[in-house]
């Protein structure tokens with residue numbers, strides 16, 4: 001598995017010059033976008049969203065909203081990088097764990113109160129052991145699926 005970072009603010013708008021051009025899109029399973037602003041309709045506390053992703057979907061999308069992360073940082077006095085990183089992991093967690101993947105504790109808890117943010121600041125807001133196992137199995141299945149496709153593809 002590989003992570004590709006794309007800065008769309010730097011791009012000229014020409015998709016051919018972008019690293020997410022068609023050739024690479026075939027190899028992408030998950031897209032996490034950091035968007036400057038949340039949609040107005042979204043509930044106030046949400047830092048991001050994972051879009052529905054049925055098992056046969058080729059590419060799954062999640063969004064993290066920079067303005068919401070910034071607001072949260074100002075209130076709780078925790079670093080923006082820490083909140084942003086944890087919000088990204090949380091939304092990717094939704095894509096990898098499937099629907100209804102909120103838990104009562106840890107990084108997948110549905111609402112981050114002061115306690116969760118304090119733990120995040122200490123690097124102690126984590127996936128549970130069970131969640132980590134599901135993510136691991138999910139990633140392994142994706143890799144095997146991709147290898148099987150490559151083996152069956154004509155040279």
Ligand SMILES: [Zn+2]
Nearest residue numbers: 090094102110
């Ligand atoms: Zn969530």
